[in-house]
Amino acid sequence: EKNHLNKSPQNFNFRDIFGEDVQADHYYNTPRVWYGQKYLNPEINQNPESRTMPFERIPAHLVSIEDVAFILSSHYQGTDFDPYSKTGNQETRLRYRPIGVNRNQEMHILQIRPDFSAEHAAIHWLAEGVNIFNAPVPFFANCIDTPTNFKNTPARTTTESFYWLNKLIAMLADPFFAEHDLDAMTAVSESRKFGFAHGRQAVAKADAAYKDVDKTKLPEWHTSVNDKIAATITYNLKDLLHQLVLLRAEKMVPTFEKGGEL
Numbered sequence: 001e002k003n004h005l006n007k008s009p010q011n012f013n014f015r016d017i018f019g020e021d022v023q024a025d026h027y028y029n030t031p032r033v034w035y036g037q038k039y040l041n042p043e044i045n046q047n048p049e050s051r052t053m054p055f056e057r058i059p060a061h062l063v064s065i066e067d068v069a070f071i072l073s074s075h076y077q078g079t080d081f082d083p084y085s086k087t088g089n090q091e092t093r094l095r096y097r098p099i100g101v102n103r104n105q106e107m108h109i110l111q112i113r114p115d116f117s118a119e120h121a122a123i124h125w126l127a128e129g130v131n132i133f134n135a136p137v138p139f140f141a142n143c144i145d146t147p148t149n150f151k152n153t154p155a156r157t158t159t160e161s162f163y164w165l166n167k168l169i170a171m172l173a174d175p176f177f178a179e180h181d182l183d184a185m186t187a188v189s190e191s192r193k194f195g196f197a198h199g200r201q202a203v204a205k206a207d208a209a210y211k212d213v214d215k216t217k218l219p220e221w222h223t224s225v226n227d228k229i230a231a232t233i234t235y236n237l238k239d240l241l242h243q244l245v246l247l248r249a250e251k252m253v254p255t256f257e258k259g260g261e262l
Contacts, residue, residue: 129166135195
């Protein structure tokens with residue numbers, strides 16, 4: 001009121017007061033909001049460039065960790081705006097900026113569970129690299145350290161860094177997705193499913209065991225649990241990298257098969 005920012009005093013519109021409306025929003029920001037709302041409220045029909053989408057909504061269902069990760073890695077799947085789409089043309093595939101892009105560096109999902117006491121309630125689901133191809137690893141927040149391959153990211157590429165491992169996977173997987181290579185796409189999908197399943201299973205196992213742990217030793221115990229979860233998912237990602245390397249090697253241009261003896 002002091003700065004006369006509300007264009008309609010009878011209706012407090014957060015977007016009109018504090019937001020902006022520039023041309024770039026129509027292909028950069030607004031479509032991403034549209035896709036997130038489309039995913040959580042599929043019964044509602046909206047235009048990707050609409051300026052009247054509500055600032056907040058109540059989702060049609062309870063929101064899971066997987067739902068949040070899907071939105072943060074989304075690239076307009078199931079629409080003509082998907083850069084990997086088979087149905088869209090060049091213009092529609094490149095019309096809007098997706099959430100999952102090559103410049104993703106990391107994904108954070110912070111979960112506080114009301115059915116546990118404070119020292120065991122918080123989990124930080126963390127993924128690194130390009131979100132389209134990664135899966136978040138659950139870390140109990142009440143810990144004292146982080147696995148070496150998560151906290152040390154060198155300037156040069158190495159598979160001993162969780163960040164670079166995911167980046168390498170993304171660089172190999174991206175052309176497979178553009179080619180709609182079913183073997184590679186299945187390998188990535190199965191690896192991501194394993195990451196979520198193992199993370200969920202490990203959290204459930206820790207939930208069942210934590211009540212018997214000395215509360216003064218919980219940080220050390222959480223650290224040990226985190227290390228084991230991260231190590232298993234890291235190993236799975238290295239296996240995925242191996243599969244993608246073998247699949248890409250089969251597509252190298254200088255190949256020669258004539259007789260099959262060599």
